[in-house]
Amino acid sequence: MWQRVPCAEDGRVTEIITGWYLSPLELLVLLGAAAIVVARWLAPAARARVTVVAGTVLVLSVIVLSVAGLRWQMLPVLAGSVCALPSAVSALLRRRSGRPVWRARWWLALPGSLACLGLIVTGPVAAWAFPVPVFPTPSGDFAVGTRVVQWTDPHRPETATADPQDRRTVVVQLWYPARRSPADVQRARYLGRTEHEARTVSDALARYAGLPGFLVDGVPRARTHAVFNAPVADKGGRFPVVLFSPGLGGVRTQNTAWAEELASHGYVVAALDHPYDSAAVVLADGRTIRTRITSTGDDEDDERAVETTRIRAADLSFGLTQLGRVDRGEMAGPLTGRLDTGRVAVTGHSLGGAAALQAARQDRRFAAVVDLDGYPRDPDPDSFHQPVLGLTQAITRETDPRYIPRLTKVLKLSTGTSYRLTIPGAAHLTFMDAPLYLPPVPSMVGSLGRTEGPRLVAAATLAFLDSTLRHRQGDLAGVLSAYGDLSVHHPENG
Structure with missing residues (x-):
């Protein structure tokens, strides 16, 4: 169910998407982290663009969440993105310096990518298991x-x-x-x-x-x-x-x-x-x-x-x-x-x-x-x-x-x-x-x-x-x- 429910926190207003039990900012962190992992498998030109966009979205979302209050469910998501980041940044720097982008053989890179995605998936699973409770709307006239x-x-x-x-x-x-x-x-x-x-x-x-x-x-x-x-x-x-x-x-x-x-x-x-x-x-x-x-x-x-x-x-x-x-x-x-x-x-x-x-x-x-x-x-x-x-x-x-x-x-x-x-x-x-x-x-x-x-x-x-x-x-x-x-x-x- 994708019901968006207002949830005030210290004067700030966020929303919890109850189907995911994540706020929109947390969902952006999740998507940004996943995109960084997936970027490893894209063509060099697309890889660079995706890395820049995903990294920017991820960093800005984390900064805002850190001010509003970062939930522990986001920690494995961040861990997965941090583990994938060196590969993505290294390729980006090599491309900008004009050096050829080195890519490990797929059978060597796949286990690392899967491990990073596993960490990232742990985040929404944990948010679903231990959510911010969303109270049902009272049905009476008052x-x-x-x-x-x-x-x-x-x-x-x-x-x-x-x-x-x-x-x-x-x-x-x-x-x-x-x-x-x-x-x-x-x-x-x-x-x-x-x-x-x-x-x-x-x-x-x-x-x-x-x-x-x-x-x-x-x-x-x-x-x-x-x-x-x-x-x-x-x-x-x-x-x-x-x-x-x-x-x-x-x-x-x-x-x-x-x-x-x-x-x-x-x-x-x-x-x-x-x-x-x-x-x-x-x-x-x-x-x-x-x-x-x-x-x-x-x-x-x-x-x-x-x-x-x-x-x-x-x-x-x-x-x-x-x-x-x-x-x-x-x-x-x-x-x-x-x-x-x-x-x-x-x-x-x-x-x-x-x-x-x-x-x-x-x-x-x-x-x-x-x-x-x-x-x-x-x-x-x-x-x-x-x-x-x-x-x-x-x-x-x-x-x-x-x-x-x-x-x-x-x-x-x-x-x-x-x-x-x-x-x-x-x-x-x-x-x-x-x-x-x-x-x-x-x-x-x-x-x-x-x-x-x-x-x-x-x-x-x-x-x-x-x-x-x-x-x-x-x-x-x-x-x-x-x-x-x-x-x-x-x-x-x-």
Whole structure:
């Protein structure tokens, strides 16, 4: 697909050609490098012209890219051109000096040319595998605004530190229906309010996943569709609210595409960073709090996950309390009077999904739950009244055999109708933004492609929220079954 997508970087505007996941300048570098290699096989007159033109294009493009920010994917392209350059320049100098152009026998030159082309091809392959993410355009009627707030709970101590005066603090990012902004307004950066925050979070996420940070250096370059602090939409009345908790080590922005899609359809999404759990949380004073939790790989014996789930559930309830204060005008903000805190869903991915389930059981203010592939963690679950949508990855031999029975048990505890939807081709990371920027390896991000998985997850979520929060009439089970394998748990069935 040759869709050209604007991507602002430090005030400069470039474009990513999504079929190649390269900017036009990077594409010129690629073509210039390839032309230098191919020039070796042309007739002397054409060889000289191609070398001059290709070399000029290559050098100028590299200079501009060096100022804008050279991605590591271009390094093998440059290496291939540097290896081919001596042969091309030598022939050019010999021709200009009047000396005959010496040419090695083809069977001696061919391996070198192929090696150079191999290096050059590595560039676009790497750009395809680890691209600058291009976010799908939200499909709703509203533009999307975003803002970040920081709240401290004076009644809860921070258990991760030894300071008895330390109180629990969360950082929350809001996505909300907004007025249309001019086309040239800069869009919000992915992963952070500033380049420094985005790179700090990106490096922390890579480290948490065991990846070298440079592999995902394109992620903090991305821009989303939201506009920071955009005016709230004039129409729409009071908006239903969706609170979101990320996965273990995850961050508030990990489901940005999903959040923007919901906001474009008239919801306010409030996603939380959980300090000492999220990979990195940058506070308002500039301090960075890094995670102190790592996954042991043993779901049953990891008691820390149970405790972390409990803390997250309390964070979600606190977030809802603060949003109520925002709506009532007790805290200044553009969303005063626009939040319908009587229509609130609690949601989460992975461990965040477990926290959402636990928060709903403990806090009756939540009206619905969406669990994005989260293994329930409450050691002693009890009945609760909210309907639940549990979205799960495709079930394989590698899936924890306890997962589906445990999730089903929890869904049956709800006194409302609940749904378990298994999406064929989905993996655990399908339920976040990861398919947009990680290699499309099915075991990692599923087999649905870069955008189809996130689209299906958002569409199923919207159908459930429209039915449970907005009470829209229709066959919800019929709509959800179009997205995968559906099980419906009616309260009368126990």
